[in-house]
Amino acid sequence: AVQLTQSPSSLSASVGDRVTITCRASQDIGSTLAWYQQKPGKAPKLLIHEATSLESGVPSRFTGSGSWTDFTLTISSLQPEDFATYYCQQFSGDSLTFGGGTKVEIK
Amino acid sequence: QVHLVESGGGVVQPGRSLRLSCAASGFSYSSYAMHWVRQAPGKGLEWVAFISYDGINKFYADSVKGRFTLSRDNSKNTLSLQMNSLRAEDTAVYYCARELLRGGAFDVWGQGTMVTVSS
Numbered sequence: 001a002v003q004l005t006q007s008p009s010s011l012s013a014s015v016g017d018r019v020t021i022t023c024r025a026s027q028d029i030g031s032t033l034a035w036y037q038q039k040p041g042k043a044p045k046l047l048i049h050e051a052t053s054l055e056s057g058v059p060s061r062f063t064g065s066g067s068w069t070d071f072t073l074t075i076s077s078l079q080p081e082d083f084a085t086y087y088c089q090q091f092s093g094d095s096l097t098f099g100g101g102t103k104v105e106i107k
Numbered sequence: 108q109v110h111l112v113e114s115g116g117g118v119v120q121p122g123r124s125l126r127l128s129c130a131a132s133g134f135s136y137s138s139y140a141m142h143w144v145r146q147a148p149g150k151g152l153e154w155v156a157f158i159s160y161d162g163i164n165k166f167y168a169d170s171v172k173g174r175f176t177l178s179r180d181n182s183k184n185t186l187s188l189q190m191n192s193l194r195a196e197d198t199a200v201y202y203c204a205r206e207l208l209r210g211g212a213f214d215v216w217g218q219g220t221m222v223t224v225s226s
Contacts, residue, residue: 001169034212036152043202043216044144044152055214087152091211094166096142096154 002026002090006099012107019075021102023088028068032092035064035073038101039084047086048073078104109133109215111203116220119193129186129203129217137161137181140206142213143188145199145222155201156188171197193224 003026013019023033031051036044046055048064051071061076075082083106088099115127129141143155156177157166165177176189186203200221204213 032211036213038152043219044213045216046212046214049207049212049214050209089152089154089212094157095168096157096211098144098152098154101151 001095002029002092002097004088004090004097004099006086006088006102008102009100010103010105012105013078014107015078015080017078017107019078019082019104021073021086021088021104023066023071023073023099025069025071025090029090029092031067032090033064033066033071034089034091035062036087036089037082037084038087044087075104109205111205111215111217113201113203113217113220116201116222118223118225120226121194121224123193124189124191125193125222127188127190127201127203127220127222129188131184131186131205134205134215136184139208141179141186142204142206143177143186144202144204144213144216145197146202146219147196147199150199153199157206158186190222193222195224198222198224 005024033051035048038044052064063074065072085101085103087101110132112130119125142157158177162179174192179186200219202219203217205215
């Protein structure tokens with residue numbers, strides 16, 4: 001099964017900062033990668049699918065990039081409502097896996 | 108409005124069974140593949156199982172294969188997860204999720220139902 005490694009596992013940032021989260025796949029997954037945001041006690045929310053496509057209703061400060069094995073989620077200017085945990089997820093083949101998550105905390 | 112509502116969670120002893128349900132509304136349920144995803148307390152997300160829109164194809168995570176069975180009733184807009192031989196490590200919040208029509212990612216999630224396996 002494809003393994004996804006997210007980094008960092010946590011980070012501290014201030015409102016207005018540019019934040020970058022990376023996700024590395026253990027093998028080539030093309031562009032079959034999604035990003036989610038999860039707040040405590042809530043279900044995950046889809047942000048990005050197919051590596052770069054912004055889900056409807058998601059603010060444009062969220063950007064996904066990458067392909068094959070290396071992917072990035074960028075938040076261009078962190079807002080108070082963006083403090084949350086972020087997960088990448090791959091969907092190639094007959095199994096799906098999530099990355100370990102990146103917790104974005106207030107500095 | 109598009110909704111997924113899970114039910115059936117609770118406390119169960121190791122080795123026993125539990126059946127989770129997910130009721131869908133506000134969309135053409137029979138057109139969508141569906142999944143279950145779980146999250147152990149304080150941990151990350153783990154994909155559990157997939158069922159195709161017509162119920163023909165099913166895939167399971169290795170951790171539940173042979174113990175969990177996924178089914179759907181498109182006439183009732185419901186999804187069910189039969190969980191047998193439960194283990195302590197199955198303790199988690201279980202979410203049902205809708206897969207995008209273009210594939211792979213989950214655009215609609217339920218609120219989750221908690222399953223606790225403990226003696």
